[in-house]
Amino acid sequence: MCTHQRRTQLLTAIAEWVRRCDQDVLARLGCPFDPFTDRFKAPGERTLRDVFARFVPAILTAAGLGIAHSINKSWDAVHDLYTAANALSTDADEPWNLPIYGGRPVPHSADADPSDPPLMLLEPPEVSQAAQFLTAVSFDELWSVVEARFSALGWTKQEHIEHHRDLQEFYGQAASAGHAVVKAVWA
Structure with missing residues (x-):
């Protein structure tokens, strides 16, 4: 979970x-199309703030932000x-890099705050590849490789399988819709 200040900076950076x-x-991100201007409409910072204040994936989708998901996790x-x-x-191809850190960095504007998180854009083909990886990989086999190290750190199998399932659902929906994914990961 990010602090209010970091959340504010993130929304400003995204806007x-x-x-x-x-x-x-904008089309690949699933933004609404305005037939009167014949253009896709980007949500403004105020819309992003209003929507994220009530962070519910269905609301974000209805607001024209495509499919959204957040996992409070390291x-x-x-x-x-x-x-x-x-x-x-x-x-x-190392598809295991795609769900978290994969994608193309999107440069910030020259006047952006340097503490803003880097934004990464995963194009629809990469989103599909990430979804395929998450569907095909055996969580139990992955866990068997990391179990001793993760358990020593106090990380449980249950919390990781929940995050894995959430990411499977998120990437599966985004891939099915042909959407790109924009990610900001706070370090």
Whole structure:
């Protein structure tokens, strides 16, 4: 969970980024299309703040922000879980990097706060690849690789399987809709 200040900075960074997006990116993000202007409409910062204040995936989707999801978790731990797939596979594409840290960095504007999190854009083909990885990978096999280390840190199998299922659902829905995914991960 991020602090109020960090959440405010994140929403400002997202709003600045989305204002600069091309029409094709807004379309891939699932933004609403305005037939009167013949353009996709980017949500403003106020809309983002209002929606995130009542963070419910269905509301975000209805507001034109595509599908949204948040997991309050140490992302490094979830990424470490997926990196365990490297020990189980020889897939050179490394799809285990996609769900958490994968994607293309999106540069901030010159006047952006340098403490804003980096935004990563995962294009629809990569979203589909992430969804396929999350569906195909055996959670139990991943857990067997990391169990001793994670248990020593007090991390439980139950909390990680819940995050895994949430990510499976999120990426599955985004892939089915043909959406791109924009991620901000606070370190």
